[in-house]
Amino acid sequence: MxxxxxxxxxxxxxxxxxxxxxxxAVPAAEADKLGKSLTPMGAEMAGNADGSIPAWKxxxxxxxxxDSKGFLSDPYASxxxxxxxxxxxxxxxxxxxxxxxxAMFQRYPDTFxxxxxxxxxxxxxxxxxxxxxxxxxxxxxxVSGGNGLENFxxxxxxxxxxTGVEVIxxxxxxxxxxxxxxxxxxxxxxxxGSFSLVYFQDQFVFRDKMxxxxxxxxxxxxxxxxxxxxxxxxxxxGVLLVHETLDQVKEPRSAWVYNAGQRRVRxxxxxxxxxxGTAADGLRTxxxxxxxxxxxxxxxxxxxxKQEMYIASDSYKLDDPKLKYAxxxxxxxxxxDLARYELRRVWHVTATLKEGQRHxxxxxxFFIDEDTWQAAVIDHYDGRGQLWxxxxxxxxxxxxxxxxxxxLETLYDLQSGRYLALGxxxxxxxxxxxxxxxxxxxxxxxxxxxxxxx
Numbered sequence: 510m511x512x513x514x515x516x517x518x519x520x521x522x523x524x525x526x527x528x529x530x531x532x533x534a535v536p537a538a539e540a541d542k543l544g545k546s547l548t549p550m551g552a553e554m555a556g557n558a559d560g561s562i563p564a565w566k567x568x569x570x571x572x573x574x575x576d577s578k579g580f581l582s583d584p585y586a587s588x589x590x591x592x593x594x595x596x597x598x599x600x601x602x603x604x605x606x607x608x609x610x611x612a613m614f615q616r617y618p619d620t621f622x623x624x625x626x627x628x629x630x631x632x633x634x635x636x637x638x639x640x641x642x643x644x645x646x647x648x649x650x651x652v653s654g655g656n657g658l659e660n661f662x663x664x665x666x667x668x669x670x671x672t673g674v675e676v677i678x679x680x681x682x683x684x685x686x687x688x689x690x691x692x693x694x695x696x697x698x699x700x701x702g703s704f705s706l707v708y709f710q711d712q713f714v715f716r717d718k719m720x721x722x723x724x725x726x727x728x729x730x731x732x733x734x735x736x737x738x739x740x741x742x743x744x745x746x747g748v749l750l751v752h753e754t755l756d757q758v759k760e761p762r763s764a765w766v767y768n769a770g771q772r773r774v775r776x777x778x779x780x781x782x783x784x785x786g787t788a789a790d791g792l793r794t795x796x797x798x799x800x801x802x803x804x805x806x807x808x809x810x811x812x813x814x815k816q817e818m819y820i821a822s823d824s825y826k827l828d829d830p831k832l833k834y835a836x837x838x839x840x841x842x843x844x845x846d847l848a849r850y851e852l853r854r855v856w857h858v859t860a861t862l863k864e865g866q867r868h869x870x871x872x873x874x875f876f877i878d879e880d881t882w883q884a885a886v887i888d889h890y891d892g893r894g895q896l897w898x899x900x901x902x903x904x905x906x907x908x909x910x911x912x913x914x915x916x917l918e919t920l921y922d923l924q925s926g927r928y929l930a931l932g933x934x935x936x937x938x939x940x941x942x943x944x945x946x947x948x949x950x951x952x953x954x955x956x957x958x959x960x961x962x963x
Contacts, residue, residue: 533651535669540646543668549639550632551646551668551679552879553854561628561852562817565880568631572908576830579940581909583825585849590624594819594850605818605852607876609888609899609921616923617841625819628851632880632906632913634664634684642668651675656806657756658682663717665882673810673858677875679882681802682731686912686943687718692739694834694933697790700926702840707788708740714947721948729754733952736787737960744788745769748960750952751780757804767957774957782807783869792929793920794869800884800902800918801875807868808860815856818876820885822851824903824916832935843919843930848903854879855886870897878904881913898922910943 543549548565556564573582594602596618603611613621641663649666650659655674658666664684667675691711698704712735716722719733734751738744746769754760764780767773779785779795781803786793796803827837827847837843860873872890877883881904889898903917921928934940950956 533667533671533675534647534649535671537647539669540643543643543646544639547669548880549668550634550642550665550880550882551670552630556630557817557854562854563628563630565630567633568629568906568908570909570911572631572906573825575909578830578938579942580828580830581825581905581907581940583823583829584908585626585629585823585825588626590626592625594623594625596621602819605816607818607874607886607888607899608896609874609886610819610901612896612923613842613899613921616921616926620839620845621842622845623819623850624845624848625850625852626823628853629823630853630880631908632878634911634913638664638684651678653756653758654806655810656758656804661755663715670812670856673812673860674805676812676856676858676877676882677801677805677810677860680800680875680877680884681805683882684912685713685715685914686907686910686941688714688945688947689941689943690945691941692934692937692939693931694937695788695929695931696834696838696933697792697929698838698840698927700840702838704838705741706834707738707744709787710737710739711735712945712947712951714945714952718946719949720946729756729760731755733947733949735952735960738788747787748957749777749780749787750954750957752952753802758806762803765954765957767960772958774954783867786929789929790927792922792927793931797900797920798918798931800887800900800915801873805860807863807866808873809863811859811861813857813859815854815879817852818855818885819850820853820855820876820878821848821901821903822853822878822885822905823849824905825849827903828905828916828935830935830940834933834936837917837933837935838930841926842921842928843917853885883913883915897924907941907943912943914941 556562572584596614599614642665645666648660670676695707696704715732716730731753736749738747748767750765752763764777766777783794855876858875862871870889871892874888876886887900891897899921902915905916918931
């Protein structure tokens with residue numbers, strides 16, 4: 510079943526401009542569908558007609574085991590692929606692929622493949638987050654022409670979206686455990702597959718998880734983010750600090766960097782939009798992190814509809830601590846034998862650069878998983894209208910803490926033959942720690958110098 514533009518024709522689209530500029534909350538009667546015909550997150554509760562997409566069934570916290578480093582076992586390790594998409598049969602499945610995915614088969618006909626497994630829909634979050642999402646449905650509104658939120662609580666402001674920008678806000682604000690500290694790596698391989706790694710130590714805290722958060726005065730902060738480079742030696746000690754705002758038009762994101770060599774803290778206005786990503790060798794922009802982040806104000810957003818698509822899901826095999834990074838990073842693309850794809854329903858949203866605005870990406874096509882509001886695939890087009898970069902996220906459910914998130918983000922440059930892989934932690938001493946606590950004083954520019962000591 511494919512749900513096309515007609516589902517959002519006439520009435521809904523006719524109201525979209527009003528919804529974007531004035532409000533976006535839905536009536537209580539419509540919000541009451543959450544937990545009934547819709548999942549508490551806003552996805553269709555039922556599966557599809559032929560059963561290839563199952564009904565939603567939340568994954569239990571004991572779905573697998575957790576090792577001493579915090580890595581999760583694969584609940585579906587015994588499953589075999591139903592089939593594998595290759596260059597030889599890709600046209601048979603083209604209708605359920607993003608244009609960028611299809612382009613990967615043309616760019617790497619001998620090596621790119623997509624093993625497709627049985628689909629599972631187990632993504633869930635804590636009950637308190639579900640309650641906040643239902644509250645948001647009737648209270649959260651858009652401000653600043655759709656570029657900010659008002660009366661927002663915790664995660665997912667628009668579980669029953671009517672416009673493209675609402676879907677994007679769901680991705681930006683989705684639940685990621687509230688707080689986390691993690692050790693991850695980034696690779697930017699050469700076309701022949703040779704690579705070196707950059708190692709990051711990240712701290713990420715949403716405002717309501719700060720120990721000194723005042724719910725009576727929430728302010729305009731969405732979350733705090735701190736990223737320290739720990740290796741290689743030439744980059745070690747550099748620290749990035751970001752205060753992410755809910756309304757970045759009213760109050761732009763604040764960012765600072767600490768340069769270990771100079772021992773100086775400086776404002777970093779370039780850490781936004783198409784500013785260069787940290788130590789990424791020019792292969793990603795600042796707003797490519799987390800597939801997409803930051804203010805949506807430079808684009809016009811259009812909700813195309815919902816469709817069925819093969820996306821990378823339940824990527825536990827790719828997160829196996831027995832793997833070495835060299836097992837994952839290969840020439841042209843990651844080792845697709847380690848990937849797992851499932852048929853899911855996704856929201857399709859297009860972003861077109863507004864007249865008078867600038868960005869290296871003139872257009873972006875977003876395909877966002879209905880169960881998690883995470884971007885699964887984003888196609889990036891240059892100013893000539895040519896497909897340039899393909900972002901693909903390999904997701905998993907951190908079932909022990911009820912957090913849907915990514916295992917690995919990839920961004921493929923179809924023109925240069927290079928790519929970026931961000932988020933690998935297989936060889937690190939620990940997996941994600943979702944028990945991280947902090948106060949706002951830990952995320953001040955003054956605190957950067959202490960964090961940056963080598």
